Amino acid sequence: MQKDQLLTRRRALLTGAAVVGAAGVTGLLTTGPGTEAARPTTPAAGAQAAGRPLKPSAYRLRPLTGYGPPRTPPGRTPVRSAPLLRVSGRGSTMVLTFDDGPDPRYTPDILDTLATYDVRAMFFVCGEMVSFNKDLLARMSDEGHVVGNHTWSHPLLTRLTRGRIRSEMERTCDIIEKGYGERPQWFRAPYGAWNRAAFQLGAELGMEPLAWTVDTLDWTSPGTRTIVDRVENGAAPGVVVLSHDAGGDRSQSVRALREYLPELLDSGYRVTVPRRHHV
Numbered sequence: 001m002q003k004d005q006l007l008t009r010r011r012a013l014l015t016g017a018a019v020v021g022a023a024g025v026t027g028l029l030t031t032g033p034g035t036e037a038a039r040p041t042t043p044a045a046g047a048q049a050a051g052r053p054l055k056p057s058a059y060r061l062r063p064l065t066g067y068g069p070p071r072t073p074p075g076r077t078p079v080r081s082a083p084l085l086r087v088s089g090r091g092s093t094m095v096l097t098f099d100d101g102p103d104p105r106y107t108p109d110i111l112d113t114l115a116t117y118d119v120r121a122m123f124f125v126c127g128e129m130v131s132f133n134k135d136l137l138a139r140m141s142d143e144g145h146v147v148g149n150h151t152w153s154h155p156l157l158t159r160l161t162r163g164r165i166r167s168e169m170e171r172t173c174d175i176i177e178k179g180y181g182e183r184p185q186w187f188r189a190p191y192g193a194w195n196r197a198a199f200q201l202g203a204e205l206g207m208e209p210l211a212w213t214v215d216t217l218d219w220t221s222p223g224t225r226t227i228v229d230r231v232e233n234g235a236a237p238g239v240v241v242l243s244h245d246a247g248g249d250r251s252q253s254v255r256a257l258r259e260y261l262p263e264l265l266d267s268g269y270r271v272t273v274p275r276r277h278h279v
């Protein structure tokens with residue numbers, strides 16, 4: 001690419017960041033319940049739940065800023081009534097998250113790309129997948145990534161009893177601790193379907209609920225270019241990006257990361273993992 005073209009591209013990305021407020025709000029609104037209702041009823045990895053327990057507006061229409069650090073005693077996790085959608089922090093920070101893995105077909109490629117650019121990301125893993133791929137969890141730990149809890153078997157939590165939800169979450173905390181070396185500090189509900197039990201049990205287990213700001217919808221295999229565009233159009237300080245490293249053919253997600261990651265970095269974004277006091 002010519003240097004001037006590259007600069008134009010960077011400027012375009014930065015311009016996108018400058019209008020974050022508007023773009024962010026629009027993004028949240030357009031990925032709201034209207035869009036989700038049109039999705040297939042068969043739960044696909046990463047799909048939002050068709051029958052959701054909370055009014056989507058309850059968290060999707062929250063202001064984009066104002067998530068102050070929780071004023072709770074050290075070691076205690078607050079019980080929230082909505083998941084966190086973004087992170088705060090100094091500068092243009094962005095967080096990349098990959099759900100449903102680890103999967104030996106795609107996760108290693110993603111880890112390789114992150115290593116190439118010396119970038120840390122978050123992996124919301126399923127306990128069942130971890131049980132078959134413990135080595136990948138160890139690699140995530142070695143390379144400084146953050147591992148979150150995405151339940152054991154990726155069920156729709158809103159259809160489960162409290163006891164089943166607890167078991168899904170607790171077993172996954174246990175297997176993460178074994179393979180990763182620490183218990184997870186973050187939880188993400190499958191299909192983005194949260195309920196009160198998930199918030200309460202998550203807090204009991206020491207986990208903060210983290211959703212996302214930008215959904216790449218990569219599980220629909222929209223094409224590598226579309227995934228790249230969604231990330232770059234949604235790029236803004238504090239944005240949390242949702243992608244998947246398992247649950248189907250994720251080769252587009254793998255290829256897209258190779259394209260958008262260097263471009264985000266060139267545009268001045270710091271791609272990193274959140275710390276609990278940054279939410």
Ligand SMILES: [Zn+2]
Nearest residue numbers: 046099100190
């Ligand atoms: Zn998922």
